[in-house]
Amino acid sequence: MNIEQQLSQAKVLYEKRDYENALVPCGEHLDQHPNDAEALRLVSKILESLNRVDEAIDAITRLLGVSDFKEPCDYFARGRWLLKVGKLNDAINDFESIISVSNEINDRYYTDVARIFLTYSLALTVRKSEAKEQLALLGDDFLIYVNKNRVDRQYLEQMLH
Numbered sequence: 001m002n003i004e005q006q007l008s009q010a011k012v013l014y015e016k017r018d019y020e021n022a023l024v025p026c027g028e029h030l031d032q033h034p035n036d037a038e039a040l041r042l043v044s045k046i047l048e049s050l051n052r053v054d055e056a057i058d059a060i061t062r063l064l065g066v067s068d069f070k071e072p073c074d075y076f077a078r079g080r081w082l083l084k085v086g087k088l089n090d091a092i093n094d095f096e097s098i099i100s101v102s103n104e105i106n107d108r109y110y111t112d113v114a115r116i117f118l119t120y121s122l123a124l125t126v127r128k129s130e131a132k133e134q135l136a137l138l139g140d141d142f143l144i145y146v147n148k149n150r151v152d153r154q155y156l157e158q159m160l161h
Contacts, residue, residue, distance in 0.1 A: 007029045010023075010039075023043070026039055047059060054085065070101045079114070079121075088125055115134055119138065119156055120151050131160055
């Protein structure tokens with residue numbers, strides 16, 4: 001199987017939710033192309049799907065280290081995973097990076113949801129005044145789930161009082 005076929009097979013297996021088997025061709029592809037952004041992104045998603053969150057964080061961190069073009073989606077994935085494992089300050093940094101990178105590339109797709117996650121993460125720390133500033137920038141109608149918690153404006157306001 002050639003290298004392109006390996007990555008293609010890994011994608012098909014991932015879509016079928018056959019995560020363990022998807023790791024094999026993806027790993028083989030990365031053995032020959034260790035800095036392939038698409039493969040690193042895929043392996044991080046596979047690892048997260050297997051609840052191997054620390055490994056997923058390592059894979060996406062590797063991607064962010066080798067990629068010339070910073071994708072807000074990569075920071076978003078890592079930020080959510082860091083939040084999931086309780087690394088709040090690192091998660092906050094990623095959510096702030098999403099906003100910054102999104103402004104640089106003039107793509108606001110992730111900006112609002114990143115701001116919600118940023119507000120939530122800040123509210124979990126002693127940085128309540130920063131969380132209140134971020135909350136003021138959000139509209140009234142939003143809903144996310146963080147680690148099975150339903151987070152909306154009312155929930156955040158209660159956290160900050």
